[in-house]
Amino acid sequence: MVPTLILIDENGKPLYNSIQQNDSRAIEEIEYFKKMIDKEVYFSVTGNTVNQQVIFPKFLWLRKHVPDKVKHTRWIMGSYNFINFKLTGIPNLEKNWALESGLWKIEDGWYKDILDASEIPESILPEVYEPWDIVGGTTRELEEETGIPEGIPVTAGSADHIASALAVGMSRNGDLLLKFGGAGDILFVTEQLKLSKKLFIDYHDIPNCYVLNGCMASSGSIVKWFKNEFAPNVNFDELTEMARTAGVGSGGIVMLPYFIGEKTPIFDAKARGTMVGLSLFHNKGHMFRSILEAVAFGFRHHVEVIEEMGFAIERVFMSNGGAKNELWRQIVADVVGYDAVYITNHPGSSLGAAFIAGKATGMFEDWDEINKFLKTKEKISYDQDNHEVYSKYYEIYRDTYTSLKSVFEKLYEVYHEKSES
Structure with a gap:
């Protein structure tokens, strides 16, 4: 909006x-x-x-x-x-x-x-x-x-994604939020104005702070697509258990989550979703887990961009509907290599907007008072062994896009030539 x-x-x-x-x-x-x-x-x-x-x-x-x-x-x-x-x-x-x-x-x-x-x-x-x-x-x-x-x-109110950052308690320099929505959002709070062409930038709802933000065009939308098209009679709990059994690395599948192109950090509208490494050994669980891992790799790509800009990530938060999945939360923590805090029963950006109104009218003195409304939290500790394995898969994830970029461009041209004719 x-x-x-x-x-x-x-x-x-x-x-x-x-x-x-x-x-x-x-x-x-x-x-x-x-x-x-x-x-x-x-x-x-x-x-x-x-x-x-x-x-x-x-x-x-x-x-x-x-x-x-x-x-x-x-x-x-x-x-x-x-x-x-x-x-x-x-x-x-x-x-x-x-x-x-x-x-x-x-x-x-x-x-x-x-x-x-x-x-x-x-x-x-x-x-x-x-x-x-x-x-x-x-x-x-x-x-x-x-x-x-x-x-x-x-x-005056707030942009929704910025209000949602406030609403998980992101009030400090170095705070990072990973949002598991239909799209995947990455929001990082900094007091230093520093720009990157790989990320968007906003003002925070908190004075004298900025929010660097990334947006992955597809995230939870791929999960929904996969279930509807390939597992309509399997519920999400069953798919999650199948994915858990598949293990770290999805049995050797690496997926690119660029199903409708990609915004940050590659800004490539012609990129497309890809699964590499499929064999007759693989089942729905392997493929479903590869989706969860692909989004996690996308989050890690953004984390690397932020770190390459010279910023230190101090706290990591997780939110939105996809974060309700315990396995997905753990996969993301293991891939990015940070412990994280998941805000359970989170009301979203509406809380941030309401808090801004309260702050404007004198109900609250300090921005940290947002934490009064965030009583139920869950800590996710990343597994160092899994992180090391995922780091090898992440390199393949990055190499896969680099190798296929020209293929995506050719595919786009051929498809649109056919469509126009």
Whole structure:
């Protein structure tokens, strides 16, 4: 949802359907800006690359295809900013929306060169607020329409992935979160501003901190795909036991989890899922475990990028639905080589957003007070022997992609030639 793009008219009404983060309609516009912009300067100023997430190629697409909508645009906002606007009547943007829009200088302020290049007038960009800033209070009109009382303070809020980082207690320099969702997220807290083209960067909800983040396009979605397509009559507990029996290394299978291409750290939309080492000896358990290990190898790839940047990882957390699987938690800990803390019964980003509101209104004095709500935790200790074995498989994992990169490109070309014909 961040950075969603919504065009809003002078009466506060949306002019067009929202355009979501990963919407890829602006392919031509992205290529146009890549040729037009000095990419190195742009990256150093904004921490962004020109990709399908940033706002300005989409705005150019809108100007081409629905010029009348753009002509009548009074404000640009994101999803949660628009909700805040409806609650308070005050146009607003939260700082991480601004950063992820690609229009914002990471050191603060709109990047006028990009605004000019994309013909986005600064006048349609509302004031930018920190997550903990109070935008305003709920309105009399809202009370009459919904019954929500007038005058309730409304904070600027947070990007969902950043709120979820706060919600596991990531309040210290060196904290790392591994999220086992449909996609795999990797979030690292640092007080030092340091950029990598292999990772995204956000502001933390906590002042004076940044969050380096990676996103693996496929993670839990591959687990669901495998079960639905190849084991529809086997439940997840049974598959897990079969995977446990398969043992470390899945009987010699190495898998690449790039089923819909990959975002960080390789940024290769043409990469695809691959299983190497299959034989007639292998069964569903071996293949299922290879999926769990492939995602773990993807996490380790990101950990290496963070370490290569000179950062020290101090604490590791695990969260999201896939982390409920005890075997998967252990595999990830063994692969990355760190002990970890799993937050059981975790409510997700909603807790982080609620805590920000409490902090903004004086209910909490310190950001570490988030731990009051994280009473049930489980420690996962990694196994050094397993880690050493996995390190050998990890090298093969990395070599497999390097060896097949050109094959993926050829396969993409052949497939799309057939599709177009």
